[in-house]
Amino acid sequence: MIELHYWPTPNGHKITMFLEESGLPYTIKPVNIGKGEQFEPTFLAISPNNRMPAIVDTAPADGGAPLSVFESGAILQYLADKSGRFLPTEPRDRYRVLEWLYWQVGGLGPMLGQNHHFNRYAPEKIPYAIDRYVNETRRLYGVLNKRLQGRAFIVGKDYSIADMAAYPWIVPYEAQGMSLDDFPHVKAWFEAIRARPATQRAYALGETIKGYVDISKDEEARKVLFGQGVRS
Known part of the structure; x- marks a missing residue:
């Protein structure tokens, strides 16, 4: 059983998308x-960087103690x-998937996260910061659009963890100042993933989580989320 420590954010949705696709049992x-x-x-015992998601596998393959x-x-x-799904074992294809997974983790997510922050959450509007991250968002969409030309998914015809990682960060494209009409290959890819039953189940699950608030409208929640420097 996979215990998923989760909140309905882009990084949280990545994992529910995978679990709904794979059929692995989870809670x-x-x-x-x-x-x-x-x-x-x-939570810090399994995620020392105080970020979610995190998992605990109560039945890891080695038969040992639960693995976080x-x-x-x-x-x-x-x-x-x-x-044994969504990540090829053949080295060439495997490393293509991992390249694009790390592209999302190291670039797409952090840059679009800064876009969200300065556009939606920052207490003051800083034009330089907004322009910086909107422009970088547009550049990254362009990279993805070029990659998807002639491909159904990021690494060819097969859906992979690279696609699951990137998709949730494209979902709020309008809030990022983007139009998918400007990136037709991204748009086709996005619509194909959105139509998958597992994607729909994953996002419906997020809507059932009690206690969710719009941080852009809740000052106390923003203080908790962005005031991490006061904690040790």
Whole structure:
């Protein structure tokens, strides 16, 4: 059984998308990041960077004690290896998938996250910061659009963890100042993934999590989420 410590954010959705696709049994343990539950000692024991998602595999392949994994990219790779799905074993294809997984983890997610922050959450509008991250968002969409030309998915015809990692960060494209009409290959890819039953189940699950608040409209939740420097 996979215990998923989760909140319905782009990084959280990555993991529910995988679990719904793979059929691995799992249970949800909500981590309300607007109330600071990511700082609780029990969560820090499995995710020392105080970020979700994280998982605990209660039945790892080695037969040993429950195994915890944090960081969404590492979780996707772990689950792919455990299930034997969505990550090729042939080296060339495997490393193409891992390249694009790490592209998302190291670039697409952090840059679009800064776009969200300065456009939606920052207490003051800083034009330089907004322009910087909107422009970088547009550049990254362009990289993805070029990659998807002539391909159904990021690494060819097969759906993979690279696609699951990137998709949730494209979902709020309008809030990022983007139009998918400007990136037709991204648009076709996006619509194909959105139509998958597992994607729809994953996002419907996020809507059932109690206690969710719009952080852009809740000052106290913003203080908890972005005031991480006051905690140790």
